[in-house]
Amino acid sequence: MALVYVVDDELNVRRIIKQTMENEGNEVSAFVTAEEALEAVEKRQPDLIFMDLTLPSMDGVQFLKELEDRAYSIPVVVVSAITSPESIRALFKLGIVDFLTKPFTPQELRQAAELSFKNEESLQKRARDIRRLIEEREFRKASSLLREFFADFPSSPYPHFLYALLIKSSNPRVAAKHLRAALSLDEEFKEASSELRKLEE
Amino acid sequence: MKGAIRKDEYYVVIFGCGRLGSRMANWLSTMGCSVVVVDRSEESFQALSFEFTGFTVLGDATELDTLKEAKVDKADVVLVLTPDDNTNLMVAMSAKEYFKVARVVARAYDPNNIEMFSDFGIEVICPTLLAVENIKNVLYFIGGDER
Numbered sequence: 445m446a447l448v449y450v451v452d453d454e455l456n457v458r459r460i461i462k463q464t465m466e467n468e469g470n471e472v473s474a475f476v477t478a479e480e481a482l483e484a485v486e487k488r489q490p491d492l493i494f495m496d497l498t499l500p501s502m503d504g505v506q507f508l509k510e511l512e513d514r515a516y517s518i519p520v521v522v523v524s525a526i527t528s529p530e531s532i533r534a535l536f537k538l539g540i541v542d543f544l545t546k547p548f549t550p551q552e553l554r555q556a557a558e559l560s561f562k563n564e565e566s567l568q569k570r571a572r573d574i575r576r577l578i579e580e581r582e583f584r585k586a587s588s589l590l591r592e593f594f595a596d597f598p599s600s601p602y603p604h605f606l607y608a609l610l611i612k613s614s615n616p617r618v619a620a621k622h623l624r625a626a627l628s629l630d631e632e633f634k635e636a637s638s639e640l641r642k643l644e645e
Numbered sequence: 646m647k648g649a650i651r652k653d654e655y656y657v658v659i660f661g662c663g664r665l666g667s668r669m670a671n672w673l674s675t676m677g678c679s680v681v682v683v684d685r686s687e688e689s690f691q692a693l694s695f696e697f698t699g700f701t702v703l704g705d706a707t708e709l710d711t712l713k714e715a716k717v718d719k720a721d722v723v724l725v726l727t728p729d730d731n732t733n734l735m736v737a738m739s740a741k742e743y744f745k746v747a748r749v750v751a752r753a754y755d756p757n758n759i760e761m762f763s764d765f766g767i768e769v770i771c772p773t774l775l776a777v778e779n780i781k782n783v784l785y786f787i788g789g790d791e792r
Binding site: 456457459460463464467546547548549550551552 | 654656677679681697698699700702715716719
């Protein structure tokens with residue numbers, strides 16, 4: 445069961461997403477404004493956020509930037525009536541997982557959610573695989589997988605952390621930089637702070 | 646994948662938000678279906694109840710862009726309930742032939758038009774014939790069962 449947040453000022457949309465996601469066995473909380481949602485994120489981090497772009501006060505783009513500034517790496521699916529290619533491209537650059545145009549079908553919602561969960565699972569699995577290669581001293585393979593990992597998850601702290609592990613013995617100064625980058629993306633990343641402490645000693 | 650759709654998650658597009666369209670939209674919505682109502686008059690959406698949880702699309706049903714905006718191609722069922730038979734035939738045919746919707750149900754006021762709809766595999770509701778049947782039943786009841 446995943447925790448899903450819905451941020452939309454339209455009651456209909458909040459209800460549809462809540463109903464569909466609850467039918468899938470998820471826990472869903474709905475919010476009218478981005479400010480309310482941010483407050484909730486601070487208290488309890490969700491596994492997925494469905495969000496409209498046009499919101500009262502803080503809009504969807506500002507909300508995404510705010511999440512980034514606060515170093516949260518939460519999958520976000522945008523649901524909006526805005527369909528200009530420029531806006532959609534800009535949103536993907538901000539790291540959204542998927543974009544659904546209104547009206548959307550329950551199947552589209554489910555697929556978007558599955559994609560987000562799969563992305564998260566795939567991130568964890570790839571991180572484990574690369575780490576194993578580093579531990580087994582298969583540096584060339586690890587390096588090649590890491591390049592793709594960076595490209596696929598640019599806003600995740602894991603690629604930086606793993607890169608630091610890969611180069612820490614040959615280039616501790618750059619490794620420390622990457623550990624700091626990982627920590628700036630996730631302040632709570634304990635392994636990264638422990639590795640950084642070791643390097644700084 | 647249509648086979649995997651749960652009954653309470655049908656995606657239904659309704660054209661016409663008059664007395665019939667709005668009532669159908671409210672009912673389908675309370676049944677848990679995902680409903681989109683299309684009408685060219687924004688005022689008509691006021692007939693939707695508080696329980697309605699679907700979407701509204703403002704537009705002309707005879708324009709292809711409006712059908713695309715309502716995502717007719719994803720619909721499990723399309724109900725064509727505008728007050729005009731010609732519009733209903735045109736929209737129902739587009740849904741059936743162009744967007745390949747499995748079930749298209751349209752309203753035809755004129756019983757002479759029923760065959761035309763049926764030729765395209767469109768299911769027809771004819772209020773005139775329904776009224777005739779009801780009146781017949783009432784008259785039989787008054788005069789005793791003569792059937």
